[in-house]
Amino acid sequence: MKKLFYPKSVAVIGVSPNQTNLGRNIVFNLIDFGFDGIVYAVGANGGMFATRRIYKSLLDIPDHVDLAVILVPARFVPDILEECGQKGVQRAIIETAGFSEYSEEGRALEEQMIAIAEKYEIRFTGPNSIGAINMENGFCVPFARLEPQSHVGSVSMISQSGGVGMSIMNHMAKEGIGLNKFVSIGNASNISAEDLLEYMIEDEGTQIIFMYLEGINDGRRLMQLAKHSPKPVLVFKSNVGKLGHNIAASHTGALSSDDQVVEAAFHQCGITRVHDVTTLSNYMKTLRLPPLKGNRLAIISRSGGHAIIAADACEKTGFTLSEFPQEFIQEIEKHFRASVIKLTNPLDLGDILDLDVYRRIVSETLVRDNVDGVVFLHTSVDKTERDNNAKLIGSLAQMCQQQNKPVAIYLSAGEDEIDALMEQFDFPIFTRIVETFQALKLSYDHTQIIAGTSKDDDPPLFAVNSKRVNELVESGMSKKRNLLLHEAMEVLKQYGIPTIRSGVAASSVEAKNFADNFGYPVAMKLVSEDVLHKSDVGGVELNLRDGSTVEQSYDKMMARVRKSYPLAKLVGAMIQPMAARGRELIVGGRQDKQFGPVVLVGMGGIFVEIFEEATIRVAPISEREARAMVDELKGSQILQGARGQQKFDIDSLVEVILRISQLLVEFPKISELDINPLRINHENKGCVALDARIILNC
């Protein structure tokens, strides 16, 4: 992949002498950004521009070419790629649009290109890519003419959309955040976002990775890579709602994903998700500071008002303020002209005007053991201070490195001064107080995540009877039907999940016999492969209190269902004893098309309406994750015994979740499963599945 960003020779294909030709922009960008390799221009009509020869064909170039940038009409691209193969050009960036995102013909062309690339072992980005940039060697090939920049930064960006990538680069420039590499992946038909992420994780110049994605290709690989990345990975994933789906499909051909799964997956693998550029640029800033290892901050401010806003923000983001012991305050007090202001944290610099004293106070504060980081709120009062402000910021930046602790500098000043300072220092300057704390929070969370993932945290592996489950699944598959209620219950049982006693009755008499055997009251549930939602057709009866009621109910249920589904195959009804008291939960899972098996848990009963959402994770999960799923449930206080009430058996619930996780991983043919309800009893009393549904991928 390195060859994509560090070519020694580049052919730009699609150049003409015409003033409006976009290929020329690519050549100009390479010149303007000071590319340290050789550039050849290629265009079918030949000619020249800007003192350069335009070769009529790639094959005419006398020397070896490392990389081709292709911007010719879509129908010519396969031929050009063929030529690349013949000439031994192994990397290409295809900027032409109008392929699978556009029409069926385009899709056919794209498939041709994929085949040619495979034949010659060419790796390419695009098509429908705006190009790539490497600030380290001046490799800059977007077809839009860019303002030359020389500043090499540490943030690299992988963007599915060229336009969005460009606008984020504008924001980064505005906020003084230096770029290292940029690549727009477009339709990603050969090199994927995950390939590029893998490269960026290894790339020396890259310290922070940002991805803009409209769709997710290989969710599992993305998670694996991010999980083991020592570098922070930030992702802006759009195409979340219904309104954006169509336009996304015609933009980069991106398919929509289940956003709840995306959210869970990112969380599990330590990807930080951003939803807007304001947050993004604050994160990019804070991640360039030394990591914040604890949550104890000191706030030092030139303005009392800023200190108040900062204290509020500090509290709201969950940080605490370090206590300053008396001797430290006395030390600091010496710097003040009149020692009357009550010194505390936040520290109002009050009547001190000398910036050198600010530096000393920050320095004395930062070295303290109980201070994990400093937020320094500065105000530029006057033009005359400009040079001193720059000096101060420079020395605070140095201080950060020496102490390996962050000093987040907020500066209130005119735009000119801020721009000049951002230009001068590759050190973040914040211009909004609340966001400064939100950004520090990320730095802190990131440190925690990195520390957390190093822990031994493997999913458990239970001894289960997967042979029997396989039989049930294969039997369903071969009959092209989902599992029947009692089969689904058996699957749970074979995976060690407690299920309620039950029997399947094929007649009212059998039903009564089971009921007599279990004791009253009982529940009766329809068993039929043709009825997916049995409650909707009156296929569930609860609290049947005696034998004659059971018999009557059986006949009535069959008649009722028969009316709704005249052709349905009715196996009979499952009879179960009614469960004792307890709380109802829903545990289940499904196969997600991008991320594979996911498990979920939610509150059941009346709480479904109130809390709505369930918590979700990509399987397999560890015990820690399963426990976190339960803790995150709104309403989990009830399980934990709110108001001195008895606790419920959370341990057994956690085990059910883990066993379901294992089941879904081991049986990808189970496309959907839910236990609804799972009844949870008080502590040490376990839980029991009362009903289950298993949908097969057949």
Next chain:
Amino acid sequence: MKKLFYPKSVAVIGVSPNQTNLGRNIVFNLIDFGFDGIVYAVGANGGMFATRRIYKSLLDIPDHVDLAVILVPARFVPDILEECGQKGVQRAIIETAGFSEYSEEGRALEEQMIAIAEKYEIRFTGPNSIGAINMENGFCVPFARLEPQSHVGSVSMISQSGGVGMSIMNHMAKEGIGLNKFVSIGNASNISAEDLLEYMIEDEGTQIIFMYLEGINDGRRLMQLAKHSPKPVLVFKSNVGKLGHNIAASHTGALSSDDQVVEAAFHQCGITRVHDVTTLSNYMKTLRLPPLKGNRLAIISRSGGHAIIAADACEKTGFTLSEFPQEFIQEIEKHFRASVIKLTNPLDLGDILDLDVYRRIVSETLVRDNVDGVVFLHTSVDKTERDNNAKLIGSLAQMCQQQNKPVAIYLSAGEDEIDALMEQFDFPIFTRIVETFQALKLSYDHTQIIAGTSKDDDPPLFAVNSKRVNELVESGMSKKRNLLLHEAMEVLKQYGIPTIRSGVAASSVEAKNFADNFGYPVAMKLVSEDVLHKSDVGGVELNLRDGSTVEQSYDKMMARVRKSYPLAKLVGAMIQPMAARGRELIVGGRQDKQFGPVVLVGMGGIFVEIFEEATIRVAPISEREARAMVDELKGSQILQGARGQQKFDIDSLVEVILRISQLLVEFPKISELDINPLRINHENKGCVALDARIILNC
């Protein structure tokens, strides 16, 4: 108040020839901003600077002076104010700090100043103010030297902190938001934030009012003013958390408020609260557009990626996308070069490059009846487009005015270009997509609020027996004690709130008699003026099932309480029948020090732990507000009959809230009241208070 911003002659007091003198900055600011009145410099030592005479005393100035700006050491300020009075100077801006926010001596000086001002009818802002600005006449008196600006905008700012005010002005300048007037109120010991708000509402040049407040002075007046303001009022209220309290007290002497009450009060009177400057500047931008009257938007974008992000943001903020009928799409299709892109809303401008066509498409879209506003996402591709971009923005701005509908322009471009455009147009340019929609949401909500407040929405007035309540309250006040349990229950009863049957027993025999009379089971609750939290000392027994249990329980309870409170005066115990099934709620209220009476309602029982918060309103409230309080309760679905369960009697709950609201308004001596629990029954079955606590302000 107008004289504060439009003086014809100004004396700056505290000027010296010394280079570091801050008074000079004030004079320079007036000169630089082109003040259209006469400026006199005054300083105790006289002399001259910059060709101006420095008068030794205000009294030496031969002409009339409209306004004095005072920046002399604190101890001299009262004398200067005395001189103002003698000379007939009726307005002053006191910038000196070091008064009540600083020390007890300072507080004494400040009280002197207040008295002098009263004597001479002088109105002043400050002390501890950074000054004021009026862009209309170049009146600019902060003691920090400012960059001259000529652009007169429509936003006026009232800031408690000078430093924060200045930093927000920096942000406004950066975002191209023009200022009209600015005033820093500091300690606000004479002219208050509310006085200034009243003025700004009437001030012609002001269209949008922004206040930065660290404390709230007269909450009721603030609400009254905001409620009747036709201009949007934005407030950034800091000093919210615990960490900021001390520093706020020493900064502007601001006291903390109950933030939940502040939040409710702002909501009730239509104040839009902001918590950071990013949101603030987006709001200031969107409020300068014509109002968004409906929630149907059209998104038109040059970049597909931006369109996707916009569609997501549109959905997330609760807007919908207008449907484009076929004939309209055919009309638009004519503009496209190749008519292959599937046109829809969001509209991807695809292969159109001509900006004039963009203008025509936006125009054709904006006039449509089913389009309430347009979000136009533009990308500056290249330097050569700059002039055309400016032309396009100019005509879109005009279009907005003509159609009286908003076109929110998002622009992705280099910083230079954006700055230049913001300079050129007094029209908002957004640079972040997600925030653009959040800002439009505010515009929409604001229109709704304005429409809502015009509705007849008066609090009801119930016929109640306030005479008897007054007796109970006065009797408690005279004995310097809170109301006893049965008195509190009687207060509720006299205000028409259903209470459960009960009797106060002074012996175990009496207790049994009451219980026999009510029927079993019964509840028993301690009655004692000396025990505030009776549950904590075992003063509540529920579900007592027979007479002997009642007798024993009575004696045990008295003994138990006596052990905890040996000296407590024990009146006895209240006996009540146990309430039938239903849900428990808490209804109550208290006197807030800034906003007066507030009412609250919350879920009771197990839900207290889960949902925690209650909804709160400043009393008196209308029926609509009371109903909204219930709707906003997390868990209100239960009351509304979640999952086909029976509904609870919300109407009766609403009436209880309204009656409590009236009670608290009519009896300010009741400093705290709660009904806990109030048991609510199913529809049409009413609700009943089971327990009550009334704390008096004695």
